[in-house]
Amino acid sequence: MRMAITSLVLLPGLDGTGLLFADFVAELQRIAPEIEPIVVRYPTDVPLGYSELDRIARELLPKDRSFVLLGESFSGPLAISIAASRPPGLAGLILVCTFAKYPRTLFRWLQSLTPVLPVKGRIVRLARKIAAHQPVSPEVERQLTEANGKVSSEVFRRRISELLKIDVSDKVAQIDAPLLDVRALKDGVVPNLAANPIRRCARSVSIVEMEGPHFILQAKPRETAEVIRDFVQRVAT
16 A cells, blocks of 8 residues: 655745754654655845745645645744645644744844844854753754855845744634644743744644754754654644
């Protein structure tokens, strides 16, 4: 009997390269060959907002099979907006360490400074370590540095400006597909209070909290692959 294939469409974090999904995807393919990962990649040298990135992501949604959509960090609002439009074939939505509206009010006040915000180099790596609460491994740090090095500063600044002003809270209630909300207990980038409006408004939501930093898919690829495999298998049937 032929195995039914379900696609998992992965929308990446702030770097947008998709490179940081590599270890997670490898683990997922090892334990769940019936799940086909589709990694969406955003342009690295063209500053685009959420509306333009929305079009890029929608072009890669499967047309001939069911799929689950995953939005990590920066891409959470994008995943919510797409799911709220109820595209054909959508079987479920997974949100990983993300938000419908960025919850740190102080940072939103600093939006006017994003054109001169340092987004690369030693100061950024230091800020990441301070915010992480739980340090990432040297291997994850290497992956982050490699991915970020491929993206222009103008692109990073545009995306930061976008995430500071985005608010898709009203769209959460429009999602009729099952939702999995994955949180890292030591997330210093997107605090867990960002989950409150999602959990309050969602029609159907499962919550998984894991010990680890903001970059939970990178820090714990095997554990997160198991959680996401179970969800995909459940909603696909």
